[in-house]
Amino acid sequence: MTTIQSLRILIVADFARSKAQRTFFSVERKLANGFIRLGHNVVCFSDRDTARESSFFGSSKHGSGKMNTRLIETAEQYQPHIILVGHADLISGTTYSALRDKVRGVRLAQFNVDPTFRPETMATFAQRTAWVDKSFITTADSEAIAAIQPPASNVHFFPNPVDSSVETGRVFEKDRESLELDLLFLGTGIGTRNEQLDALDSRLPENVRRRFSGGIHGSPRISGCAFLRALETAAQNLNTPIDDRRPEAFLYSSDRIALLLGQGTLVHTSAAAHLETLYEDGLVIFSSREELAENVIALTKDDERRRAIAAKGWQIAHSRTNGTRIAKYMLETLLEKTLSEDYGWPTRELSSSRK
Template sequence: MTGDAPLRILLAADFARSKAQRTFFSVERKLANGFIRLGHNVVCFSDRDTARESSLLRSSRRGAAKMNLKLVETARHYQPHVIMVGHADLVTGETWAALREAVKTVRLAQFNVDPTFRPKTMATFGERANHVDVSFITTGDAAAIRAIEPAPKNVHFFPNPVDGSVETARVFERQRNELELDLLFLGTRIGTRDEQIDFLDSHLAPDVRRRFAGGIRGSERISGLAFLNALATAAQNLNIPIDDRRPEALLYSSDRIALLLGQGTAAHTSAPARLDTLYDDGVLAFSSREELAENIVALSKDDERRRRIAQRGWQIAHSRTNSTRVAKYMLECLFALPLSEDYGWPTGPLS
């Protein structure tokens, strides 16, 4: 990578073609947007879709071998400068070697947005790190990275990206009584999520009446554009951990934090993750279920403060962690270039 010369980037991840593009707001799609805005050419290779399409039974596992061959064939024809993969668990060690053979000067990278307390997922991440040049993860906790086995090498933090063409709402511009909901949580019923929502239900009434939780306690999950639009119906949204009995690793969050702040809603997030070091006073942190309930009630009674916090978070997310800036940072790390600016998040290898 020299100067401003355009790159060819092969981005391999789950682009969910078979799911009617419902995940158009995924991290991999935002990164593709960022690379393109930087002037690069991007080919998106959907590994799981390709594997399913390669099997008569539409099984990704049964079609994995053919998918690996097609990935190498794509690289051979496209001759990318960069191959970046996200959660490509079906890509084998032999394929990494074949990619380097097919494209002699290629730079390989991976990115991951999962929490580090999932041993199986992190073992795969650590194994892939032995094949790529740089690994990126949405956790800035060096101790948590060092605990991964097998030990990954050259791991860098990257923030969940926001994209101005995806997160287009500005909830902070609307008063509480103009919005459908005071509080919303959309997620899955894993860990202690049900317990956390049950606790809030018993502690928020009667101060916060208009609230909804989707995807837990038997309620229907919302996906696609409906998911993104739903976030913009609520004055406050929850970014609660999977298991609040386990402290979040430094700077870790799922991509929910980018979606919430990007849409301009007030976001409540776990204090141990210290996301305030990335988003400053644009998030509201809580250390316990009781404090979370207190914070929600306080913002419900002080709508001007709610709107100020939400606007601050929106401004920081769209300026500091936008997809173009994140993509530029990742390329600078991948090509071992001097950083072009102070990005406002931890830089340098965590391992």
């Protein structure tokens, strides 16, 4: 049994203090909760907030120098055993070297939750692999990782985490008649999303109560608790890709998948990413816009089956991919310990594996 003593962990990411905590359900916050539940001490350093606060004009770019200095000072005072960096693109390579100088023996890691087809994000991710000991990303597609050409072979998959103190809904416990909607999508209309949802809308009968909002066709964005509460109003929710004309990376999804499954709603998701490998029959996959419409209609009619699938997805998400379990896996991997259990997802270095 792998045992890890209590550690000091510094997480560097965008904790959005200046945005009234509207992203309190972000991946970095769930990971922080997971490390704390494992008995570790965690300090959260919000790089973008610190950079903006360090600039007279509130500019993260102009305040990045002072932010880097403040990060080094924080690490020197806190002396963390581990520094875990999220999408902190303002941190320079010299700062990573300084962190190692100021904190002897520190282990450095990064995590990324963006899709691999975003060139700028992936370029910085690949660059950071040379500065950290381990890298974690929410896709297990070795070919997609190889295309990014990270200079190190230490890239590992991690699932989007669920947190029982965040995703508190149990939509599967409610029958259709007690819910406001049969189908919901909350998100932006980037890529082909507007087109996908228009095509779906045209195929659904009037008795399927639906709402497409949160950015679709310029509709108002929804954040904070209002976002989580909205997910609980619908029997079924959509996890549509940004662009359904583009091949999806193996096991990739945005953190939407964790939010939806965690709230206990039934989830429709594209077959291309093979998320059933991770969540089994706890979600419903579709291979075309036509099949998606057919699935929605069928599950609107068969409420018992809808509730059974949603319950299975909720159970798998909360047991297999909860933030505490993912945090333990990340620590064991970063500290190069023998894994304490079979986690149920790919755990080898992805640069040399094949899906």
